[in-house]
Amino acid sequence: MIGFDRTRRWGCDVGEWRTDPAFAMCRALWDGAELSSFAGGPFDVRTAVAAIPSEVKDGFLLDQVPWEYFPEGDRVREAVHLLHTNDSPVRIGAGVVDGMCANDMRAAAVLAVPFLIRIAADTRHPYRAGALSEASSPARARYFGVASRDELLLHRADTQDGDPYGDYGVEVTGYPAGWSVSAARAAITTDIALLQPLLGDPDPSIRIHAAYTLATAADHDRAVRASLQDRLAAEQDPAVSAALVLATAEVTRTHPHSPTIAWMRELWRQQTQAPEVRLAAAIGWLCLTDEPVPDDLRAAVDDLATDERAHAMNALPWMAIASGSEETGLQRCVRKMLHPDQPDPPDCDDPWAPRR
Known part of the structure; x- marks a missing residue:
């Protein structure tokens, strides 16, 4: 740089x-x-x-x-x-x-x-x-x-x-x-039609970034959201599944859809889902609503958001961008969304500092 x-x-x-x-x-x-x-x-x-x-x-x-x-x-x-x-x-x-x-x-x-x-x-x-x-x-x-409920998945308007x-x-x-x-x-x-097939690419990193890219597209006919959810039903990799959930939430933030918000709430409650999926769904749901944080969501996140899993999920671009020098993206999301009164760690806004 x-x-x-x-x-x-x-x-x-x-x-x-x-x-x-x-x-x-x-x-x-x-x-x-x-x-x-x-x-x-x-x-x-x-x-x-x-x-x-x-x-x-x-x-x-x-x-x-x-x-x-x-x-x-x-x-x-x-x-x-x-x-x-x-x-x-x-x-x-x-x-x-x-x-x-x-x-x-x-x-x-x-x-x-x-x-x-x-x-x-x-x-x-x-x-x-x-x-x-x-x-x-x-x-x-x-x-x-940036990892708050108000801004993590927000697509700002061109004018205000x-x-x-x-x-x-x-x-x-x-x-x-x-x-x-x-x-x-x-x-x-x-170029949605070129990107959608990449959701099924053999390379997991391609699948993750295809979801990340599609999440920025306009989706007035809900075709992008449908393709993300269809792929989620077939996906076996927990990290890719988490990316598909976050992409679905980001698309829904831009194009509100109450059934998807309800689906995401049920997703983080399902104990049969991979921990990465439940965490992504919890974050997505929090970004899509202004409801108070439910006690069972707090309990689920506290149980699932281990240090090891937080570092692994930093491979997801949403989490990488949300991270700071003292926190992974998941750790910062948990702090900002569930404990907004807690202060930032020292020097955590330096994106180039080595993460502990």
């Missing part, structure tokens, strides 16, 4: 950024221009992603994608090219997307999403797991250590109370982050 100094803004060279075409838009916004005046134009990544033809995505015709309109777009394009042609390990290919999102620069990374999904769907590609693990990065505003930037605000470059997140989710929704 590239650090911050006086000449770089979280990995983006200031001199290079000022020559980027999108800088003019961001400068205009800083000077008071209305964001709506740029909607639908060349610097609107939502429009840019929606306009990429299927043949361009399927054929990896990267030169026909407007990378140059977004901060460090050329860098992302080169990373996708290297990853697609097997000329780069994941840390240089898909890792560029992950790194930019972690550094709060999603706009250009969004353009990579359709290509990352296609790499993941190629069963012959050696880096497909890494590509899929980063495909949903631009679709989430990453806040390390008349604020055109919504809850996401701006990226470090000044680009509207809500546009990036919205565009990424739309790209994933467009």
Whole structure:
């Protein structure tokens, strides 16, 4: 990860950024221009992603994608090219997307999403797991250590109370982050049909990240939720099953469905279920309701959330993002959701510190 100094803004060279075409838009916004005046134009990544033809995505015709309109777009394009042609390990290919999102620069990374999904769907590609693990990065505003009932599975709106930037605000470059997140989710929704078969992939990590990616898609017809629950009925791996439960909860948070909330409550009560599934269902149910924590849920979580299981469940991306330097994601979720009055451990907000 590239650090911050006086000449770089979280990995983006200031001199290079000022020559980027999108800088003019961001400068205009800083000077008071209305964001709506740029909607639908060349610097609107939502429009840019929606306009990429299927043949361009399927054929990896990267030169026909407007990378140059977004901060460090050329860098992302080169990373996708290297990853697609097997000329780069994941840390240089898909890792560029992950790194930019972690550094709060999603706009250009969004353009990579359709290509990352296609790499993941190629069963012959050696880096497909890494590509899929980063495909949903631009679709989430990453806040390390967020594990409360109100925010763990929350998909914030693009706008709120008349604020055109919504809850996401701006990226470090000044680009509207809500546009990036919205565009990424739309790209994933467009490719639901490519992602759903990956729920049955032989590789457990592929199945986990397919669920994690599908959880960000729009699901107005409930097809995503149905595919997650169908796969859960056949899944034998407890960690993957837990991922399917959390993905179902995340989709339901975006598209409320009372029968699913009731199903999730019954799931954490079923002692025949794997502990990982019951814990995931308990967390999911808590995020989907504002009801007081039932005594039997507290008892179940206290019994099942062992240190060993908490560390094992940190392999799930939801838990990894929720974790801090002193806590696993599960431990933090338990503390924030069941014991919200307890203070944070010292230094637990440093995501790079070694975990004890």
